[in-house]
Amino acid sequence: MPRTSQPFWVGLALLGFAALFSFLSPHFWSLGNLRSIAEQSSINLIAAVGMTFVVASAGIDLSSGAVVALSGVVMALSLRERWGVGVTIGLGLGTGALIGLANALLVVRARITPFMATLTTMNLIAGATLILTQGIPIYGFSARFAWLGRGSVAGVPVSAAAAAAFTVIGALALRTRLGVYALALGGNEEALRRSGVPADLYKGALYVFSGICASAASVIMTAKLNSAEPLAGTMMEMNAIATVVLGGTRLQGGFASITGTLLAGLLLGVIRNGLVLIGVSSYYQQFVTGAILLTAVLFSEGKR
Template sequence: MALDRGESLTKPSSPTAGQTRPAWWTRTGLNEQTLGLSLVLLLLVAVFSALSPNFLSVANWTNILRQVSNLMLLACGQTLVILTGGIDLSIGAMMGLVSVFTAIALIQLDPVVAVVVGLAVGILVGLVNGLLIGKARITPFVATLGTMAITGGLAMVLTNGAPIHGIPNTWFFDLGRGFLGPVPIPVVFAVIGIAAVHVLLNYTTFGRYLYAIGGNEEATILAGVDVNRYKIGTYMLAGIFSAVAAILLTSRVITGQPRLGTGMELDSIAAVVIGGTALAGGTGSIGGTVIGVLIIGVLRNGLTLVGVSTFMQEVVIGVMLIVAIYFSSLRVARK
């Protein structure tokens, strides 16, 4: 009965958009905002192409795509979380813990088992986040801030703050350094992640409920939906995406790094918000997130090529995040 009533919960959109645009357009996540972001991305590409002769080279773009692939995976999970009105501050520290456990397992066990161990750690941390938020009713910011401290601290305790070396040379290294044809393998994983989230959000009941929970959680509960179950599942998915990113990055650096993902949780939030997903939840798309990640990747790469320091790059991205949140608030106020 609850599911039948819940089927009426659909992805929110403006009445005008729903009446004037075909269904395939709505499912792509394309709208005026994402098209505007695409123009911003193209403008950045044009500016950096003029400033640096190496910017448009195949080697540089291969490097950009490889660099943003891990952030893209994190942002996929963060998109799902933020759509519910939550936030996950633990995914960066979680990457460090996954890296440590994966490296330990690689030294002592088969690489396949090591990958499974890494994924299990991500799922477990995601489950803890979901239980704290869904069952214990702790606010997402506080709950994930706590698990961020716990996972980060545990990774440092297990390693005494030092990287884990001595990982045997196996096919595992190809995950982070290899190519599938001309495409880096991490990019392939990122594309798979994007496609999976797109299908989840646009073609499944789970995705519709995520939009409904973020749009109006109380109404969703009254419709008979087990909101807590969906929140737990969402944070577990975020844990899986974080674990995959950590495994790929561990393969690339060839060591277990307890501080592997430090700061990447903030980049993932910035990418999602810049991409048009409202921090309040209920509005956004994976297409916008992809553009947000690419904007950050192009900015970092282009600014590096023209000689801007990494510290100033953080300032630029911070300003963009504030501007994105401001315009997101204006959109919410208009609705």
């Protein structure tokens, strides 16, 4: 299956599962449930937008989940000191950017493979988060901050609006030099270097962008939970990678689809929500999601 057609098939699957769950549960199309799907999908979607660019360059970012946890703790400490919401968000996003920069330096300066570089930072950050909190959640934030995860504007959840904004930013960025060079890095990095492009600069920028997206997802998650959990981002990087690959972005690099990422994120959100509605045990939900992803990957890679 050509990669350019994969978003179409993912969109078709999204419609198919929506029809199936609406048949199995009369509550699927209720406004409350649709709002729940949007809110649940938004956190993964924001992180997946940044991951799309890294994967398109034939890289990987395993530190995203750890970034979510540490950014949440940094914001919680800021709020506990009664610093403003704006300052708090800035500190959270700055944390993601700094970790992204650290990943970039390991990849482009130390020449460590992206897998090992981000695996290392993932463990360092996770450990630092546990040390800062002693494994104890920090909770009880202001209503202004909680609104970012629980509030709405004109009936639209703030979290969904944030996910839509990041999706648009990602789609536009894919058309800029950052996006074009990300695809070129994944397609033929040596050719890009020989053409005089500062490949290391753009490769580093991709990891910084991924870190910012992960910390933005942390803003929504921390506000929604009204708590900073030391293990909040567990498996989030795997969910983001699954969303990106299911959406048609090549793990080998060279092709990316923000539309595919969006549709895949919604598909996974609908599947998880629908399984809950029809009473499927949580033990099976991750298995079903993994089976769908495996089927999509085998089909797309086998036909490529």
